[in-house]
Amino acid sequence: xxxxxxxxxxxxxxxxxxxxxxxxxxxxxxxxxxxxxxxxxxxxxxxxxxxxxxxxxxxxxxxxxxxxxxxxxxxxxxxxxxxxxxxxxxxxxxxxxxxxxxxxxxxxxxxxxxxxxxxxxxxxxxxxxxxxxxxxxxxxxxxxxxxxxxxxxxxxxxxxxxxxxxxxxxxxxxxxxxxxxxxxxxxxxxxxxxxxxxxxxxxxxxxxxxxxxxxxxxxxxxxxxxxxxxxxxxxxxxxxxxxxxxxxxxxxxxxxxxxxxxxxxxxxxxxxxxxxxxxxxxxxxxxxxxxxxxxxxxxxxxxxxxxxxxxxxxxxxxxxxxxxxx
Amino acid sequence: xxxxxxxxxxxxxxxxxxxxxxxxxxxxxxxxxxxxxxxxxxxxxxxxxxxxxxxxxxxxxxxxxxxxxxxxxxxxxxxxxxxxxxxxxxxxxxxxxxxxxxxxxxxxxxxxxxxxxxxxxxxxxxxxxxxxxxxxxxxxxxxxxxxxxxxxxxxxxxxxxxxxxxxxxxxxxxxxxxxxxxxxxxxxxxxxxxxxxxxxxxxxxxxxxxxxxxxxxxxxxxxxxxxxxxxxxxxxxxxxxxxxxxxxxxxxxxxxxxxxxxxxxxxxxxxxxxxxxxxxxxxxxxxxxxxxxxxxxxxxxxxxxxxxxxxxxxxxxxxxxxxxxx
Numbered sequence: 245x246x247x248x249x250x251x252x253x254x255x256x257x258x259x260x261x262x263x264x265x266x267x268x269x270x271x272x273x274x275x276x277x278x279x280x281x282x283x284x285x286x287x288x289x290x291x292x293x294x295x296x297x298x299x300x301x302x303x304x305x306x307x308x309x310x311x312x313x314x315x316x317x318x319x320x321x322x323x324x325x326x327x328x329x330x331x332x333x334x335x336x337x338x339x340x341x342x343x344x345x346x347x348x349x350x351x352x353x354x355x356x357x358x359x360x361x362x363x364x365x366x367x368x369x370x371x372x373x374x375x376x377x378x379x380x381x382x383x384x385x386x387x388x389x390x391x392x393x394x395x396x397x398x399x400x401x402x403x404x405x406x407x408x409x410x411x412x413x414x415x416x417x418x419x420x421x422x423x424x425x426x427x428x429x430x431x432x433x434x435x436x437x438x439x440x441x442x443x444x445x446x447x448x449x450x451x452x453x454x455x456x457x458x459x460x461x462x463x464x465x466x467x468x469x470x471x472x473x474x475x476x477x478x479x480x481x482x483x484x485x486x487x488x489x490x491x492x493x494x495x496x497x498x499x500x501x502x503x504x505x506x507x508x509x510x511x512x513x514x515x516x517x518x519x520x521x522x523x524x525x526x527x528x529x530x531x532x533x534x535x536x537x538x539x540x541x542x543x544x545x546x547x548x549x550x551x552x553x554x555x556x557x558x559x560x561x562x563x564x565x566x567x568x569x570x
Numbered sequence: 571x572x573x574x575x576x577x578x579x580x581x582x583x584x585x586x587x588x589x590x591x592x593x594x595x596x597x598x599x600x601x602x603x604x605x606x607x608x609x610x611x612x613x614x615x616x617x618x619x620x621x622x623x624x625x626x627x628x629x630x631x632x633x634x635x636x637x638x639x640x641x642x643x644x645x646x647x648x649x650x651x652x653x654x655x656x657x658x659x660x661x662x663x664x665x666x667x668x669x670x671x672x673x674x675x676x677x678x679x680x681x682x683x684x685x686x687x688x689x690x691x692x693x694x695x696x697x698x699x700x701x702x703x704x705x706x707x708x709x710x711x712x713x714x715x716x717x718x719x720x721x722x723x724x725x726x727x728x729x730x731x732x733x734x735x736x737x738x739x740x741x742x743x744x745x746x747x748x749x750x751x752x753x754x755x756x757x758x759x760x761x762x763x764x765x766x767x768x769x770x771x772x773x774x775x776x777x778x779x780x781x782x783x784x785x786x787x788x789x790x791x792x793x794x795x796x797x798x799x800x801x802x803x804x805x806x807x808x809x810x811x812x813x814x815x816x817x818x819x820x821x822x823x824x825x826x827x828x829x830x831x832x833x834x835x836x837x838x839x840x841x842x843x844x845x846x847x848x849x850x851x852x853x854x855x856x857x858x859x860x861x862x863x864x865x866x867x868x869x870x871x872x873x874x875x876x877x878x879x880x881x882x883x884x885x886x887x888x889x890x891x892x893x894x895x896x
Binding site for chain 1: 621623624626627628631674675678681683684701702703704706707709710711713714715716717718720721722728729731732733735736738739740742743744745746748749751752753755756
């Protein structure tokens, strides 16, 4: 996928290139809050703040995982799961596991040797609060915990456990998140094209967001072993929302303030980071985000009828990701 | 398990408390070199140094994983696998995965915010060679890769993949390696008893060594779902060699030189670290190491006859771990 391919998509209606407003939808709003609360409950269950043996480590892990956030990845797991009538117990564990990997990546990204950030979700970052060594170890332990959550004695069929571990590992390692983060660090300061950014972000943030969708689909029995229409549609959807998420992040870094974002605004420019805004300009970046949203939703239109009917939450999440204000 | 329990074991013959010499055994020597070479081949296969997309990250991962070491954890996987007639393909992947987790833990332990070490296996540590950010990311990616190696499309039955992921995750997270490392960091500088050290090291190094034995056993179909005589014996063996390994590490830090060790000798005392030698004295630490070796080998004597006959490599590895000189 290249920037120009997305911008030239015939499916992009002219109106959609303007900044939009998230449509009011009480049913979605209810679903959203219900599932964000469910994410929090799962975090509290699997990452309790108190533990008799190594209390400091558990406190740091809980701090990193429980301090909030939009829970976009768990929401994608659940929405994809609804689309394919997946089992709730497996979905809950998959949703929690991707959020744990996301949380560990934030802790490590914020460390002084990486982005050196002191503010996250309006709170001191984990290393500011607990010291660098504990933050490093808490991140490491959160990554291991994700695989522990995916491999319970009961609750999930063993073959599905293996499939979920495979999807998560591939999305978060050298070919996914860690590889993208490396490209990001190496690119800081140099001029980068929009296509290079897509290449980098499809790994750095896109891979885990896409994996969230695919893990939800896997919980309903859809995976590469069944390369059906459903799988392909959800994969295309996952690719597009994964990229859209980062484009909007870059836009908000320029247009929103630190209070609304809960993290330091304007930091990309300050650090001379290449972003979609610096590479394409603000208008084209907005156009790209809307184009990706439309691409995601067009993919859902190709689902077989029963799943298309059950894809409403995925459709609404694509709106949320592109039209959010923080 | 406490220090005094081990030292009072009736099974400890009087002669075994003296420093020993590894008995010459050409068959074991051949097996050892053959399997160390196999570990290296697997590392080269799963962590190739060259990769077109993010070359720097892959180079750092390869450097960290391939630079040598005794490969004790893979050797334990294979030896336990021989004991239960396990499948070779599963064993190879399990052996590689534990070594990748071990390699990632060394990279992170050596970082300036942790042990701040510049020399490992006679070479500059990963962060000295590649910078802190890349070392951090290489460690993170190696951890993810371990789960990728355990969850191939073919080669291992899905239920076994899930079981191996479960064992590895529990051994390396907050209740295992990362928790033990936290206790170690928090304890530096304070007086610690021998029993506290056992408690800490049973997690820091013991958990992954024990998991290596259990993963080998799992490849032959033995796990907690079949809590048979075989499983219990191998678990006791794993606990004992896991602890013995660290006791001997502490002894060698005092008695060997940096050249032989391939890392900075005398560093524990320099950093005011609590070790078995500082807590118990050199003689009692040696006695403890030998007691643990005897305990490990006594556990193998309780195996059912066909497995007892096939446990020779495990027996010899216990000797190797206690009688090694680096």
